[in-house]
Amino acid sequence: MGDGRFLLNRDTVISAEGPGAISVAELLASHWRPATGFPLPVVSGAGRSAPIHLACLLKNDIAAGDPEFPDESYRLQISARAVRLTAEHAAGLARGIQTVRQLMPASSFSAAPPDSEWFLPALVIEDCPRFCWRGMHLDVARHFFSVEEVCRFIDLIALHRFNRLHLHLTDDQGWRIEIKKYPRLAEVGAWRPCTVIGSHSVRPRRYDDQPHGGFYSHEDIRRIVDFATRRHITVVPEIEMPGHVQAAIAAYPELGNGNRPREPLCHWGISNEILNMEADTLAFVRDVLSEVMTLFPGRYVHIGGDEVPKYEWENSRRIQAQMLELGVRDEQELQGWFIGQIGRFLAEHDRQLIGWDEIADSGLPPGAAVTCWRDEVNALAIARQEHEVVMAPCQFLYFDFYQADPIHEEPLANGREITVGRVYAYEPIPGGLEQEKHRWILGAQGQLWSEYIASAEHLDYMAFPRVCALAEVLWLPRERKNFRQFLRRLGAHRNRLRALSVNVHPLP
Ligand code: TNX
Numbered sequence: 123m124g125d126g127r128f129l130l131n132r133d134t135v136i137s138a139e140g141p142g143a144i145s146v147a148e149l150l151a152s153h154w155r156p157a158t159g160f161p162l163p164v165v166s167g168a169g170r171s172a173p174i175h176l177a178c179l180l181k182n183d184i185a186a187g188d189p190e191f192p193d194e195s196y197r198l199q200i201s202a203r204a205v206r207l208t209a210e211h212a213a214g215l216a217r218g219i220q221t222v223r224q225l226m227p228a229s230s231f232s233a234a235p236p237d238s239e240w241f242l243p244a245l246v247i248e249d250c251p252r253f254c255w256r257g258m259h260l261d262v263a264r265h266f267f268s269v270e271e272v273c274r275f276i277d278l279i280a281l282h283r284f285n286r287l288h289l290h291l292t293d294d295q296g297w298r299i300e301i302k303k304y305p306r307l308a309e310v311g312a313w314r315p316c317t318v319i320g321s322h323s324v325r326p327r328r329y330d331d332q333p334h335g336g337f338y339s340h341e342d343i344r345r346i347v348d349f350a351t352r353r354h355i356t357v358v359p360e361i362e363m364p365g366h367v368q369a370a371i372a373a374y375p376e377l378g379n380g381n382r383p384r385e386p387l388c389h390w391g392i393s394n395e396i397l398n399m400e401a402d403t404l405a406f407v408r409d410v411l412s413e414v415m416t417l418f419p420g421r422y423v424h425i426g427g428d429e430v431p432k433y434e435w436e437n438s439r440r441i442q443a444q445m446l447e448l449g450v451r452d453e454q455e456l457q458g459w460f461i462g463q464i465g466r467f468l469a470e471h472d473r474q475l476i477g478w479d480e481i482a483d484s485g486l487p488p489g490a491a492v493t494c495w496r497d498e499v500n501a502l503a504i505a506r507q508e509h510e511v512v513m514a515p516c517q518f519l520y521f522d523f524y525q526a527d528p529i530h531e532e533p534l535a536n537g538r539e540i541t542v543g544r545v546y547a548y549e550p551i552p553g554g555l556e557q558e559k560h561r562w563i564l565g566a567q568g569q570l571w572s573e574y575i576a577s578a579e580h581l582d583y584m585a586f587p588r589v590c591a592l593a594e595v596l597w598l599p600r601e602r603k604n605f606r607q608f609l610r611r612l613g614a615h616r617n618r619l620r621a622l623s624v625n626v627h628p629l630p
Contacts, residue, residue, distance in 0.1 A: 124244030126202035132160050139168045140178030142212025147176045150219040157230045158240050174205040178212045190421045195250035200242050216354035217283045228617035255512050256596040257286030257567030263293035265572040266336035273349045280353035282593035288358045294368035294387040300339045303409050311369035312337035318389035343417045359418045362426030368393035377403050379434040390573040392429045399444055408467050421474050428478035458484025465490050502552045505562040513566035518548040521588050522571040526629050534574050546591040546605050568592050582625035
């Protein structure tokens with residue numbers, strides 16, 4: 123902390139220099155204009171005379187190392203006279219402006235605040251994240267969320283310095299992305315005629331009479347990706363295979379094993395409908411992934427791979443004959459063969475396959491990365507094999523689970539309770555992992571499966587404040603974490619979230 127404070131006024135100018143700095147400066151200005159009413163013009167160049175200056179020190183983007191994981195460190199210096207934010211890479215500026223925003227009075231987050239003075243305390247901050255994969259996952263398949271809702275969510279995770287949005291685009295209950303070569307995926311696969319009412323474990327099931335659906339056109343996806351890219355957030359698309367595909371088979375029954383679902387699944391749980399392994403089906407998958415790759419520039423492409431019931435394969439003469447031809451011993455190995463084919467295809471296109479940890483049950487393709495949602499021992503084994511791991515354990519980071527006890531006072535949710543304290547206490551490096559293997563743990567992500575989340579308000583409620591806790595788990599050095607301090611700061615942070623009209627859970 124220094125002495126004094128920097129006052130923002132009607133004449134404040136923001137200058138920016140270096141690759142990508144202007145766009146970040148524009149973003150900062152656009153966040154502040156509604157509350158302050160100040161014009162906050164952004165000027166380009168080494169205009170060090172401007173009171174607020176953002177400098178990206180990098181002279182060209184090529185020198186930045188791995189473009190998928192740029193340096194996100196930043197240095198912020200605030201005096202009564204000036205604000206200087208510097209970083210090696212524009213990604214660091216993008217994290218730094220979120221700190222600058224946080225230092226302003228909370229009402230600066232509001233669109234119509236009471237009259238206020240707009241100031242920043244004098245200080246110096248040098249900051250960098252602990253993990254390079256700081257993600258949130260969002261399931262838009264079980265319930266559809268509009269482009270605006272997804273972008274608002276991206277803006278909120280950007281505020282918490284996340285850098286990945288894992289978008290779960292397809293599942294049994296809905297296919298949410300336009301694929302030009304296969305128009306029925308959106309026409310048929312994006313709509314289910316009704317949805318189960320209440321808990322999926324209650325029998326007999328009852329259904330509403332509301333068709334539910336929606337999908338993102340290529341244009342919609344571009345809007346989402348652009349919005350995220352401006353915030354230096356990478357959108358990781360997930361296309362599920364070979365299970366969780368009933369919506370696709372409803373659209374194109376020839377992808378299945380003879381059963382012909384007429385519509386996407388109308389209740390939760392796992393459909394028995396899975397892909398067959400015909401050459402045409404593999405061609406379909408490659409075509410879909412080719413279109414997906416044109417829309418999502420990031421290196422990682424998530425192919426699901428979780429929860430594949432094998433009944434259909436066990437009972438298909440065709441599949442059994444193929445297994446003999448391929449020389450695979452059982453259905454599990456056949457799945458491994460399939461994931462291997464897809465991994466090779468993605469690698470040929472300079473992309474990297476990432477899948478849920480079931481893909482490791484039958485041998486990982488070279489270079490595959492894994493999101494580990496089941497027991498931590500899986501993550502331990504995968505990291506020891508020197509495959510990249512993103513921790514997503516359902517015991518700690520499933521934000522679709524209840525967050526408070528007693529659960530009967532909470533809206534219907536999955537699982538047992540995962541409190542904000544439990545999230546905060548989570549340590550991403552699996553216990554017992556040798557020091558030299560730690561680097562294979564890229565980071566972690568929180569999951570928002572949307573079986574019981576049908577609106578943006580409810581999404582807020584499930585996400586916050588657990589997202590805030592995860593943000594610290596992923597950013598702070600382990601020894602700097604402190605739950606009591608976190609709770610104190612969370613009190614202040616709630617004011618910011620309230621100003622942003624986020625429906626935060628009241629506990630703790
Ligand atoms: C398991 S986690 C699933 C999802 C469900 C979730 C509900 C994973 C890879 N599969 O399909 O939505 O549980 O918590």
